[in-house]
Amino acid sequence: MSKTNIDEINRNIYDFKNKDEYDFKIKKGLTKEIIEEISLQKNDPDWMFELRLKALEVYNKLELPTWGPDLSELDMNEIATYVRPKSKLNNSWEDVPEDIKNTFDKLGIPEAEKTSLAGVGAQYDSEVVYHSMKKELLDQGVIYTDMETAVREYPELVKTHFMKCVPVYDHKFVALHAAVWSGGSFVYVPKGVKVDIPLQSYFRLNSPESGQFEHTLIIVDEGASLHFIEGCSAPKYNKVNLHAGCVELYVKDNSYLRYSTIENWSKNMLNLNTKKAIVGKNAKMEWVSGSFGSKISMLYPMSILNGEGAKTEFTGISFAGKGQNLDNGFKVVHNAQNTASVVNAKSISKNGGKCTYRSLVRIGEKAKHSKSSVSCESLMLDDISVSDTIPVNDIQTDEVEFSHEAKIGKISDKTIFYLMSRGLSEEDAKAMIVRGFAYPISKELPVEYAVEMNNLINLELEGAIG
Amino acid sequence: MGENLLEIKDLYANAENKEILKGINLTIKKGEIHVIMGPNGSGKTTTANAILNHPMYQKPKGEIFFEDENITNLKTDEIARKGIFMSFQLPEEIPGVSVTNFLKYAKNKTTGKSVKVFEFRDELKKYMEELKMDPKNMERSLNVGFSGGEKKKNEILQMLVLNPKLAILDETDSGLDVDAIKTVSKGIEMFKNEQNSVLIITHNTKILHSLKVDFVHVLVDGRIVKTGSQELAREIEENGYGEYKKRLIDKSQPTEQSCFLPISHFIKR
Numbered sequence: 001m002s003k004t005n006i007d008e009i010n011r012n013i014y015d016f017k018n019k020d021e022y023d024f025k026i027k028k029g030l031t032k033e034i035i036e037e038i039s040l041q042k043n044d045p046d047w048m049f050e051l052r053l054k055a056l057e058v059y060n061k062l063e064l065p066t067w068g069p070d071l072s073e074l075d076m077n078e079i080a081t082y083v084r085p086k087s088k089l090n091n092s093w094e095d096v097p098e099d100i101k102n103t104f105d106k107l108g109i110p111e112a113e114k115t116s117l118a119g120v121g122a123q124y125d126s127e128v129v130y131h132s133m134k135k136e137l138l139d140q141g142v143i144y145t146d147m148e149t150a151v152r153e154y155p156e157l158v159k160t161h162f163m164k165c166v167p168v169y170d171h172k173f174v175a176l177h178a179a180v181w182s183g184g185s186f187v188y189v190p191k192g193v194k195v196d197i198p199l200q201s202y203f204r205l206n207s208p209e210s211g212q213f214e215h216t217l218i219i220v221d222e223g224a225s226l227h228f229i230e231g232c233s234a235p236k237y238n239k240v241n242l243h244a245g246c247v248e249l250y251v252k253d254n255s256y257l258r259y260s261t262i263e264n265w266s267k268n269m270l271n272l273n274t275k276k277a278i279v280g281k282n283a284k285m286e287w288v289s290g291s292f293g294s295k296i297s298m299l300y301p302m303s304i305l306n307g308e309g310a311k312t313e314f315t316g317i318s319f320a321g322k323g324q325n326l327d328n329g330f331k332v333v334h335n336a337q338n339t340a341s342v343v344n345a346k347s348i349s350k351n352g353g354k355c356t357y358r359s360l361v362r363i364g365e366k367a368k369h370s371k372s373s374v375s376c377e378s379l380m381l382d383d384i385s386v387s388d389t390i391p392v393n394d395i396q397t398d399e400v401e402f403s404h405e406a407k408i409g410k411i412s413d414k415t416i417f418y419l420m421s422r423g424l425s426e427e428d429a430k431a432m433i434v435r436g437f438a439y440p441i442s443k444e445l446p447v448e449y450a451v452e453m454n455n456l457i458n459l460e461l462e463g464a465i466g
Numbered sequence: 467m468g469e470n471l472l473e474i475k476d477l478y479a480n481a482e483n484k485e486i487l488k489g490i491n492l493t494i495k496k497g498e499i500h501v502i503m504g505p506n507g508s509g510k511t512t513t514a515n516a517i518l519n520h521p522m523y524q525k526p527k528g529e530i531f532f533e534d535e536n537i538t539n540l541k542t543d544e545i546a547r548k549g550i551f552m553s554f555q556l557p558e559e560i561p562g563v564s565v566t567n568f569l570k571y572a573k574n575k576t577t578g579k580s581v582k583v584f585e586f587r588d589e590l591k592k593y594m595e596e597l598k599m600d601p602k603n604m605e606r607s608l609n610v611g612f613s614g615g616e617k618k619k620n621e622i623l624q625m626l627v628l629n630p631k632l633a634i635l636d637e638t639d640s641g642l643d644v645d646a647i648k649t650v651s652k653g654i655e656m657f658k659n660e661q662n663s664v665l666i667i668t669h670n671t672k673i674l675h676s677l678k679v680d681f682v683h684v685l686v687d688g689r690i691v692k693t694g695s696q697e698l699a700r701e702i703e704e705n706g707y708g709e710y711k712k713r714l715i716d717k718s719q720p721t722e723q724s725c726f727l728p729i730s731h732f733i734k735r
Contacts, residue, residue, distance in 0.1 A: 413521070413522070414558060418557065419560075420541070420542035420546065421518050421546050422551075422624065423547050423572055423575040423576035425541075425543050426543070428543075429543075432560070436560050436561050436562030436563040437561065438562070439561075439563070440562065
C-alpha cells in the first residue's frame with residue numbers, strides 16, 4: 001500500500017484498495033451517448049431514460065455555484081460515471097465475491113448486521129452488491145431494496161416520488177446526479193409500522209477517477225417510524241473522485257425518521273451531495289451527521305416542514321484536516337404553523353483545514369407560532385486552521401421564537417496543563433478535549449458508529465501536535 | 467521520619483520575564499504534611515506550577531528532585547506519572563467528558579494498566595460518600611456547571627482515586643465554608659499514610675483547624691522566610707503576615723521608612 005504523507009498513516013483501515021476490477025466501466029466524460037449507454041446498461045424503463053436525458057440538458061445549462069469552495073479542478077471529462085462491479089446483487093454474504101466481501105468485512109458491515117441492524121445494503125462502485133432485511137419486517141410490509149429493483153418492482157411508488165422532493169433543476173450537481181444515477185437504497189415503511197432496529201446502507205467507491213451517484217429514496221408512511229444509517233468511505237487516489245448522491249425523504253403525517261450518516265470519504269473526494277426531507281403534520285425528522293473525509297464537501301441537508309406541528313432536528317459535526325475544505329450546514333423551511341427546528345452544529349479544524357457552517361432558516365408568513373433555535377460551535381486546534389459561519393435567516397412573520405448562537409474557540413493551554421497534570425500526554429489531552437467536544441453528536445449515533453467516530457478523531461489527531 | 471520524597475534546591479522561577487521565585491529550598495520526607503502559607507502574590511501557586519513544570523514558567527536556576535530523581539525539566543504528564551498530583555485552585559471544565567470516564571482514563575494513564583470496572587466503581591462510590599458528593603455528578607461533564615465547592619471536592623476525589631505519592635493542594639480550602647473544609651480535611655486524612663506526603667498551599671489558616679500538619683513554611687516575595695510547626699500557623703492567624711513583609715521591606719528598601727507595601731504585593735497573579 002502506498003502512503004503519500006505522514007498524515008495518511010493509519011488511515012489504512014479505510015485506505016486499502018482493491019484492484020480496479022470491474023465488469024463494465026463506462027468511458028470517461030459526460031455526453032448524450034454516455035448517458036444512453038448507461039441507461040441501456042441499466043435497462044431503464046422509458047420514463048427513466050427520458051428523465052436522464054432531460055437532466056443532462058439541465059446540467060449543461062446550469063453554471064457551477066459562484067459561492068463556496070472552488071470546484072474548478074473538477075473535470076467531468078476525467079470522471080467515469082458508471083462502474084459496474086464484478087458482482088450481481090446478492091442476499092447472502094457467501095455469494096458476494098471474495099475481494100468485495102473482504103472490503104465490507106474490514107469495514108465491519110456483516111458483523112454489525114448480525115449484532116445491531118435490521119437490514120443492510122452494500123454498494124460497491126456503481127451497483128448494490130448485497131441487500132438483506134430481517135423477515136419480521138418483510139412480513140410487516142416493509143420494503144428495503146436497491147434502487148434498481150425498486151424502479152422495476154414498485155414503478156408507481158418510485159415514479160411519484162423520484163426526483164420530486166429534490167427537483168432536477170435544483171442545482172448543477174442534482175442534474176448531474178439525475179443523468180447518471182446508479183445504485184442506492186429504497187425504503188418504504190407502511191402506515192403505523194415501527195421499525196425499532198436501524199437499517200443501514202454502506203457505500204464504497206473503489207474505482208479510481210470515477211464517481212458514485214447513488215439515489216436513496218425513503219418513504220415513511222403515516223404514523224410509522226424508522227432509523228436509517230448511511231455510511232460511506234473510499235481509498236485515496238491521486239486524482240479526484242466525485243460523489244454526487246441524492247437523498248429524498250418523505251416523512252408523512254405523524255411519522256418519525258432519523259437519518260444518520262458517517263461520511264469518511266478519502267481526501268481526494270469531492271463530495272457534492274444533496275439531501276432533502278419533506279415533513280408532514282406532527283411528524284419528526286432528525287438528521288445526525290458526521291463529516292470527516294473529502295477534499296471538498298458541500299452538503300446542506302434540508303428539512304421542509306410542510307405540515308402543522310412538524311419538527312426537525314439537525315445534529316452534525318465536521319472535522320477538517322490539512323487540505324480539506326468542508327462547507328457543510330443545514331437548511332430548514334417552516335411552511336406551517338407550530339413547526340419547530342433545532343440545530344446543533346459543530347466543527348473542528350486542524351493543520352490548515354477549513355470548516356464553514358452555511359445555513360438557511362426560513363420561516364414563512366404562514367408559519368406562525370413556530371420556533372427555531374440554532375447553535376453552532378467551532379473548535380480550531382491551531383493558528384493556521386480556518387472556521388467560518390455563514391447563516392441566512394429569513395423570518396417573514398413576527399409571531400415566532402428564533403435564536404441563533406455561534407461560538408468559535410481554541411483549546412486553552414490551561415486545560416491542557418490540567419489534563420497533563422493527571423498523567424495524560426499532550427496528544428491524549430487534546431484528543432480527550434476534542435472527543436468531549438464531539439460527544440453531543442457521537443452520543444446520538446449507534447454505539448458502533450460512536451466508537452468509529454472516536455477512532456476517527458484519534459486518527460485525525462495523531463501527529464497533529466507540535 | 468523516612469527518606470526524602472521531594473527536594474527543591476535553590477529554585478528560581480519566572481513568568482513573562484518577571485522573577486517570582488527567588489531561591490526556594492524545601493525538603494518533604496515520606497509521611498509528612500507540609501503547609502506553605504503566604505500573602506497573595508508571594509509565589510505560592512508558582513511553586514506548585516514550577517514543580518509540575520508548567521510551560522508558562524521558566525526555571526533559570528535550581529533543581530527539583532523526586533525520590534532522588536531530577537524531575538526539573540520533565541514534562542508535566544511524566545511528572546504526574548512519577549506520582550505527583552496537584553489539586554487546582556481553579557479546576558478546568560471539560561465538556562462532554564464524564565467524571566467517571568475521566569477518572570478511569572487518568573487512572574489508566576498514571577498506573578499504566580487498565581482499571582477493573584467494578585472495583586473502580588465501588589471505590590469511587592465509597593470516596594464520594596465520604597466526601598458527601600452527589601452521585602449524579604459522576605455522569606456529568608467534568609466540572610461543567612459545578613459549584614466552587616463541588617469542583618474542589620472533585621479535586622480531592624481525583625487525589626483519592628489517583629493515589630499519588632505527593633499531593634499538592636493549591637488553595638483547595640479557599641472559598642469553602644466550614645463544613646466543606648472539614649470534608650476536604652477528611653479526604654486528606656483518608657489519603658494520608660506513612661508512605662505518601664501532602665503539600666498544602668494556602669493563604670489562610672482555616673484548614674489547619676481540622677488537620678494536623680508537620681511543618682509550616684511562610685513564603686513571602688518568592689522566598690521561604692520562616693519554617694515552623696503548626697504553632698507558626700496560629701501565630702500568623704493572630705498577627706497576619708505584616709511582620710514578615712515588613713522585615714522584607716526593611717531589607718530590600720532600607721531608605722524608605724514607610725510601612726506600606728509596594729503595590730505589587732497585592733496584585734494577584
